[in-house]
Amino acid sequence: MIDLIHVSKRFGAAAAVNDISLSIAEGELCVLVGTSGCGKSTTLRMINRLIEHSEGEIHIDGQQIRRFREEALRRRMGYAIQSTGLFPHWTVARNIGLVPRLLKWPAAQVQARVEELMELLGLSMEQFAGKYPHQLSGGQAQRVGVARALAADPDILLMDEPFGALDPITRESLQDELRELQARLHKTIVFVTHDMDEALRLADHLVVMHQGRIVQQGRPLELLREPADDFVESLLGGEDRGLKEAALLPVSQRMRPLSPRLLARERIGQHASLREALSLMLWRHAERLTVVDDADMPVGELSLRRLVGERSDD
Amino acid sequence: MRSQTPGTNVVLLSLSLLALVVWLGLDTVSLAANRIVPGTGYRIDEILGWGGALATCLPWLALVGIAWRPTRPRLVLALALVVLMLSALPAWLALSAETLVDIPGARLGIGAGIWVVLFLLLLALIELRTRLVLGRLLGWGLLLPPVASAGFCLARWLEPLALWQEYRSRSDQFLGAVGEHLLLVGVAVGTSLALGVGLALAMRRWPGVQKVGFGVLNFLQTIPSIALFGLLLAPLAWLSANVDWLSALGVSGIGWAPALLALVGYSLLPMVRNTFVALEAVDPGVVDAARGMGMSRGQVFRQVRLPLALPVILEGVRITTVQAIGLTAVAALIGAGGLGTFIFQGLGQAAMDLVLLGALPILVLALLVDALLGALTDILRPGGAE
Amino acid sequence: MTDPRRWLVPMVWLALLLAATLGMGQLEGLFRWLESDSRQVIYARADFLTLLGRHLLVVSVAAALAILIGVGAAIAATRPWGRDFLPLVSQLASIGQTFPPVAVLALAVPVLGFGTLPIIVALLLYGLLPIVRNTLAGLAGIEAGVMEAARGMGMSRGQILRQVELPLAAPVILAGIRTSVTINIATAAIGATVGASNLGDPIISGIVNGNTAYVVQGALLIGLLAISVDSLFSRLPMSGAR
Numbered sequence: 001m002i003d004l005i006h007v008s009k010r011f012g013a014a015a016a017v018n019d020i021s022l023s024i025a026e027g028e029l030c031v032l033v034g035t036s037g038c039g040k041s042t043t044l045r046m047i048n049r050l051i052e053h054s055e056g057e058i059h060i061d062g063q064q065i066r067r068f069r070e071e072a073l074r075r076r077m078g079y080a081i082q083s084t085g086l087f088p089h090w091t092v093a094r095n096i097g098l099v100p101r102l103l104k105w106p107a108a109q110v111q112a113r114v115e116e117l118m119e120l121l122g123l124s125m126e127q128f129a130g131k132y133p134h135q136l137s138g139g140q141a142q143r144v145g146v147a148r149a150l151a152a153d154p155d156i157l158l159m160d161e162p163f164g165a166l167d168p169i170t171r172e173s174l175q176d177e178l179r180e181l182q183a184r185l186h187k188t189i190v191f192v193t194h195d196m197d198e199a200l201r202l203a204d205h206l207v208v209m210h211q212g213r214i215v216q217q218g219r220p221l222e223l224l225r226e227p228a229d230d231f232v233e234s235l236l237g238g239e240d241r242g243l244k245e246a247a248l249l250p251v252s253q254r255m256r257p258l259s260p261r262l263l264a265r266e267r268i269g270q271h272a273s274l275r276e277a278l279s280l281m282l283w284r285h286a287e288r289l290t291v292v293d294d295a296d297m298p299v300g301e302l303s304l305r306r307l308v309g310e311r312s313d314d
Numbered sequence: 315m316r317s318q319t320p321g322t323n324v325v326l327l328s329l330s331l332l333a334l335v336v337w338l339g340l341d342t343v344s345l346a347a348n349r350i351v352p353g354t355g356y357r358i359d360e361i362l363g364w365g366g367a368l369a370t371c372l373p374w375l376a377l378v379g380i381a382w383r384p385t386r387p388r389l390v391l392a393l394a395l396v397v398l399m400l401s402a403l404p405a406w407l408a409l410s411a412e413t414l415v416d417i418p419g420a421r422l423g424i425g426a427g428i429w430v431v432l433f434l435l436l437l438a439l440i441e442l443r444t445r446l447v448l449g450r451l452l453g454w455g456l457l458l459p460p461v462a463s464a465g466f467c468l469a470r471w472l473e474p475l476a477l478w479q480e481y482r483s484r485s486d487q488f489l490g491a492v493g494e495h496l497l498l499v500g501v502a503v504g505t506s507l508a509l510g511v512g513l514a515l516a517m518r519r520w521p522g523v524q525k526v527g528f529g530v531l532n533f534l535q536t537i538p539s540i541a542l543f544g545l546l547l548a549p550l551a552w553l554s555a556n557v558d559w560l561s562a563l564g565v566s567g568i569g570w571a572p573a574l575l576a577l578v579g580y581s582l583l584p585m586v587r588n589t590f591v592a593l594e595a596v597d598p599g600v601v602d603a604a605r606g607m608g609m610s611r612g613q614v615f616r617q618v619r620l621p622l623a624l625p626v627i628l629e630g631v632r633i634t635t636v637q638a639i640g641l642t643a644v645a646a647l648i649g650a651g652g653l654g655t656f657i658f659q660g661l662g663q664a665a666m667d668l669v670l671l672g673a674l675p676i677l678v679l680a681l682l683v684d685a686l687l688g689a690l691t692d693i694l695r696p697g698g699a700e
Numbered sequence: 701m702t703d704p705r706r707w708l709v710p711m712v713w714l715a716l717l718l719a720a721t722l723g724m725g726q727l728e729g730l731f732r733w734l735e736s737d738s739r740q741v742i743y744a745r746a747d748f749l750t751l752l753g754r755h756l757l758v759v760s761v762a763a764a765l766a767i768l769i770g771v772g773a774a775i776a777a778t779r780p781w782g783r784d785f786l787p788l789v790s791q792l793a794s795i796g797q798t799f800p801p802v803a804v805l806a807l808a809v810p811v812l813g814f815g816t817l818p819i820i821v822a823l824l825l826y827g828l829l830p831i832v833r834n835t836l837a838g839l840a841g842i843e844a845g846v847m848e849a850a851r852g853m854g855m856s857r858g859q860i861l862r863q864v865e866l867p868l869a870a871p872v873i874l875a876g877i878r879t880s881v882t883i884n885i886a887t888a889a890i891g892a893t894v895g896a897s898n899l900g901d902p903i904i905s906g907i908v909n910g911n912t913a914y915v916v917q918g919a920l921l922i923g924l925l926a927i928s929v930d931s932l933f934s935r936l937p938m939s940g941a942r
Contacts (some may be wrong), residue, residue, distance in 0.1 A: 050851055074854030085849025089867050099853050148853070158852075324784045426811055437788060440795075444787040536930040537923045538886030544903050544919030548734055548912050568907075640800020644890060647907055657806045661893050666810035673806035677799060684798040 001026040001188045002047060002156065007056035009042055016042045018212035019056070024205065026155075027186040029179075033199040033235070034209035040192045043209070044158055047190060048074045060156070075099055078149030078157040078187075082164045084141045086133035092144050093118075093129040099152040117147040120181070139170035146178075150185075157189045163198065175201055196235055200224075200244055208232050220248055246275035246307075254307055255291045255300035263298055264288035270299055277302055325441050326381035326392065333434040334374045338367060340427030343410045345420060346476070349665060353423045361413055373399055377438070386446070393442045393456070400435050400460035403428060408471035421476035423667070450689060476667040477674075488656075492675065495652035498570065498645065499638045502577035507631060509578070510585030517590055524590075531583040539576065539641050543648045546572035573650035577641055581634045588630025592623035625695045632687035639680045643672070653679075706935050713928040720924055721748045724917055735913035743902040743914045748921060755898035755925065758816060758891070759884050762823035766880055769824075770831030771873060775861070778839050786836075793833040801826050801887040805894065814895035823887060827880040834876025838869025878933040885926045889918075899925065 002024040009017040017039040024030045032040040045051040047058060049070050058065045065073055086095050096117055097110045105113070118125050121143040133141055142162055149157055163171045175198060182189060193199050199206055200220045207217040208231075216228040224245045227233040237244055252270040266286045268277050270293055277289055281304055291300040341355030359367040373395055380392045411422050443453045472478050481488060517524035534542075550572050554561040596619050604618045646654025656672030659665075724742060731741040776782040777789040805822045812818035842865060850860045866873075892900025899922045906914025 048852060050848070071854040071856050074852060076854075079849065079852035081845055081848060081852070083843065083845030083848075085843075085845040085847075085852070087846060087850070087864060087868075088843075098855075102854060102859070145849075325788055429811065437792070440791050441788045444791065533927070536882060536926050538889055538926050540886060540889045540900060540903055541919035541922040541926070544906070544915040545923065547915050547919075551912060636798045636800075640802055643800055643802040647890075647893075647904070649907075654802065657802065658893055661806070661809065664814070669806045669809060673803040676803045677807075680798045680800055680803070681795075 001028075001061060002030075002190065003057075003059040003062075004043070004047075005057045005059070007043075007046065007053050007058060009039070009046060009051060010054045015212050017046070017053075020209075020212075020214045021056075022207060022214065022217065024188060024190060026188050028204045029182055029189045029191060029202055030205040030207060031191045031193060031199040031203035032207045032209055033193055033196060033203075035235075036194060038209040039212040040194075040209045041160055044160055044190055044192050047156075048077050048079060048158055050074075071102075075102055075152060076154050076156070078151075078154045080142075080145045080149040080157070080159045080162045082161040084133070084145040086141060086144060086148070088133050090132075091129065092123070092131050092133070092136070095133070095144060096147045096151055098148060103152055105152075113151060113153075117150060120150075121147045122177075123147070138166050139174065142166060142174060150187075155188055157187045159189065159191045161193050162191075164193065164195070171198070178202065196237060197244070200248060208235060221245065224248070243275055243278075246278060247273045249274045251277050251289075251291055251302055252300075254309075255302045256306060257300055258298060259301060264290045264301060266290065267292050267296075267298075268302070269294070274307055278307060281307070323381045323384045323389075323441075323445070326384070326438060327378060329434050329438045329441065330374050330377040330381060333431050333438075334371060334378075336427055336430045336434070337374065338371070340430060341425035342427040343407065343414070343425045344423040345414050346423060347417065347420055349421065349476075353421070355425055356410070356414065357427070361410055384445075389442060389446055393439070393446065396435055396438050396442060397456050397459055400432070400439070400457075401463035403432060403435075403460070404464040404467035404472070407475065408467045411471055411474045415474045420474055421479060421667075422472075422474045423476050450685075450692075454685065477670050480665070480667045480671045488671070491651065491653050491655055491672075492679075494650075495639070495642055495654075495676075495679070498573060498577065498642045498650060498652055499635060502574055502581055502638050502642075503631065503635050505574075506578050506581035506585050506634060510582055510630070511589050511627075513582070513586050514589035514593065517586070518593060527586065531586060534579050535583045539580065539644045540647065542576045542579065543572055543645060546575055547648065550575075568649040570650050572648055573642070573645035577638055577645070580641055581638055584633045584637065585630050588633070589623070589627050592626030592630075593619055595626070596622045625691050628687060628691045628694060632684060632691065635683050635687065636680050639676060639683065643676050710928060710931040710935055713924065713931050717752075717921065717924040717928050720921060721752050724748050731913040731916070734916065735911055738909075738911050738913065741911075741913040743905065743917050745905070746897060746901065748899075748917070751897065751899050751901060752921060752925065754816075754896070755885070755888055755900075755922075758819055758823065758888050758896065758898060759881065762820050762827055762884055762888075763877070763881050765820075765824050766827035766831055767877060770828045770876075770880075771835050773828075774832045774835030774839065778836065779857075789832065790836050793829050793836065796826075796829040797833065799826070799829075801883055802890055805887055805890060809894050816896050818894060819888060819891035819896045822891075823884045826887065827884050830876045830879040830883070831873070832876075834879075835869065835873050838872030838876075839865055841872065842868050874933070874936055878930065881933070882926060882930055885922065885929060889922050 002022075004020055004022040006019050006021055007017060008015055008019050020039075020043065022030075022043075032043060034040050042051055046053045047060075047065070049065060060068075060073075086092075087098075090098075093114050096114045100110045100113055114129070115125055118128065123140065123143055128136070128140070128144075133144070136144065145162065146159075149159070163174050166174065178189075179202065181187075191199075191202060193202075203220050205217065206220045206223055208215050208223065210231055216223055216232050223232065224236060224241055227236055233241075250270065251268055251272050251274060254274060255270070264286060266280060266284050266288075267290045268280055270291050280289060281287065287304045289302045290298050291302055293299045338358060340357070342358050342361070344353030344355045346353035358370065362370070377392055377395060380388045380395075384392075407422070407424065407428070415422060439453075439456060443456070448456075468475070468478055513523075513527055517527055537545075547568065551568075554571075600618060600622070601614060604614045609617065642650070642652050643654035643657060646652050646658055653672045653676050657669050657676075658672075660668030660670075660672060728742055735741050773789060777786045801822075804826045805819070808818045808822035808825070812821055846864065846868070847860070850864045855863070888896070888898055889900030889903065892898055892904045899918055902914040902918030903922075904918075906912060906916075906918065
């Protein structure tokens with residue numbers, strides 16, 4: 001879907017991005033992560049040609065992005081940034097309808113789409129449609145930003161630290177919503193962040209960048225288990241790695257079928273992470289948990305030994 | 315995206331080409347037999363012939379060449395060239411005087427060509443100074459050679475220059491006028507500084523004063539100066555006719571009294587606004603910290619708020635002074651004296667050089683004050699000049 | 701926004717201006733008392749309505765040209781192709797602020813001669829500066845994220861200029877135009893000394909002839925004009941919908 005082939009970007013003599021190759025499959029959520037100045041934002045902005053790449057080729061659906069007119073290219077990709085970039089002189093509804101109007105959709109269709117998106121992002125039409133950006137909270141503004149990026153139903157969504165300026169609770173809930181949205185809409189998303197927890201939580205495909213190069217890429221678990229070098233390891237949180245890994249694995253992966261023994265008193269949902277299970281055990285001084293399904297029916301059990309035991313092969 | 319190698323400096327290129335056209339196309343000087351008759355204009359080819367005229371184009375062409383492919387050393391060379399050309403302008407006037415003036419008492423006027431070229435050269439100087447990132451002081455230093463050259467040429471060869479003749483025929487009056495001008499500006503700015511700071515402090519304490527005060531001052535500022543001078547005329551005339559000690563002081567409807575009153579009135583708004591904003595704008599975190607450390611209100615004001623606000627207050631003084639220099643020129647209309655006198659006398663007599671004798675020093679004064687107070691503000695800013 | 705009462709204050713000032721212009725003759729008694737020595741106490745070389753009209757004409761022609769050129773120049777200097785000129789233009793605009801308007805007017809006369817034209821040119825030149833400076837400031841003051849988003853959404857340069865940059869910079873640009881016009885109303889009056897006939901006439905003539913009544917008449921009308929125009933501007937959306 002998106003292919004970067006030996007792409008570099010030079011500003012004068014300095015290379016901001018140095019010979020990176022990256023392939024992002026359709027419907028994949030790819031997270032670029034790294035310290036500030038590592039070239040992750042530059043990489044993102046090269047995809048919609050806000051920055052022109054100096055060397056290499058970038059393809060969208062097999063076509064070189066230089067083949068498209070800049071504006072046409074950008075209108076078929078959603079773009080959301082940390083500062084939201086909402087137009088302060090436009091209402092929320094008008095902001096969301098920006099790209100459809102640029103694409104000359106009929107007014108009624110734009111209106112319908114705006115309503116649909118506000119619904120999708122949990123923004124009530126009566127309450128927010130007529131508001132101006134400065135009347136919104138940070139989380140609300142970011143929702144509007146995402147709605148605006150999704151407005152013309154683009155296949156690709158580019159997000160540059162969209163949740164970076166939000167408080168932890170809002171950030172987490174928006175991360176969850178993004179995952180849900182992604183599961184429903186199957187967009188191809190390129191997401192830039194410097195927050196490794198956010199990256200691990202969101203990524204299907206995790207790309208660690210350092211000094212303009214890709215130092216490692218793959219699935220989050222692969223990186224956690226086999227960091228390519230010390231830099232990736234320290235970025236992944238060193239001694240916290242066990243907990244980070246546990247956060248990525250669902251309870252269902254380690255549980256055993258129900259045994260004839262008495263059910264343990266403490267219960268945990270099968271979709272919860274091993275990290276949550278561990279936390280519950282520590283808190284309740286319990287060595288065993290009963291795993292329940294969505295209907296709160298016991299489906300298995302998880303012991304501390306299983307939890308910390310050998311890795312299941314996946 | 316533009317390439318990173320230094321491309322053509324479009325600004326310098328257009329300035330040089332434009333200056334070249336002006337230099338060849340407009341009158342550089344004009345010659346008049348006496349003060350009354352209008353002068354005849356001379357283009358450069360009419361003085362030097364086409365050969366000589368084209369020879370004077372060489373430095374311009376050099377500038378064009380440098381602008382085409384600028385590198386830092388070449389831009390330094392261009393800067394030197396511009397300073398040299400600025401210094402050469404008075405010499406060119408001297409040369410014209412030597413060539414053209416044959417009868418005594420003839421007057422040499424500076425033509426539109428020279429003014430425009432002077433303006434373009436100054437623009438080029440600013441552009442080069444910006445490109446080469448030179449400091450403020452050095453920028454001003456670059457003007458020394460041209461000024462020295464002008465002084466030298468005036469003393470030696472430029473006796474027929476009309477502007478210079480106007481000056482010499484009233485040099486005492488000129489110095490007196492500069493003195494009056496500065497005195498009026500100084501007293502007005504001083505008074506409004508004292509009143510302004512007091513008013514700003516009162517405004518901080520009583521919000522009512524703030525509302526009324528800014529209302530009145532804003533209103534005052536919208537009234538054109540000439541109208542305010544005019545409107546003060548009647549009440550002051552009445553006062554001086556009816557109050558003996560005021561007329562003994564020299565207060566009357568015409569003269570320094572209405573001028574000073576109006577100047578103070580106008581100066582108050584920028585002064586109060588800047589002082590007020592400066593005191594208000596101090597980071598509340600800093601003030602909070604100062605209080606938290608146990609500083610008293612007075613200590614916070616004297617040791618924290620005031621020093622931090624000082625640069626902005628000085629900014630107000632700068633704006634006010636520059637504005638007052640211009641307004642004082644208008645005050646000459648109601649007989650307050652100062653450099654404006656020459657402007658209005660000159661306009662009355664259609665003697666353009668007399669107008670220049672008034673207008674040019676006012677311009678220079680405004681620029682100088684602006685630069686000096688600007689530099690002072692930079693020094694007082696915590697952390698020194700940027 | 702559409703409340704008609706917000707236009708009440710400017711309308712009152714305008715009405716006062718018109719009343720004073722047309723009804724100056726009715727105040728003869730007052731001016732007679734003010735200037736008891738003179739035979740004539742109402743300025744009569746031209747009627748006040750004509751003077752007001754000429755004053756307005758000169759100021760509006762200069763303002764229209766200054767807006768056109770000033771906003772245009774500032775926009776040009778902030779486009780990619782004109783960015784080379786930006787440092788020079790912005791420095792010029794800030795240095796030019798220190799030039800006293802009277803000096804600019806006085807310098808225009810030797811070059812352009814007496815009459816209405818030099819006044820328009822001088823007003824135009826001087827009026828350019830605040831407009832250029834404020835347009836530059838307004839455009840520069842737009843949050844970087846907003847511009848980034850506008851480009852990222854695929855707006856063309858023209859669309860960004862018309863739909864984002866100009867509307868967001870409008871309050872600051874309008875403030876510059878207000879300053880420019882206010883200064884020019886005053887400077888135009890001084891233009892009466894270089895042969896333009898306008899509301900400055902009675903003042904100059906009154907000062908020359910020692911007739912305080914003339915001075916007060918001219919001063920009153922210019923003052924009312926300046927306040928009316930300023931109050932009209934103050935009702936425009938200076939602070940925008942932020």
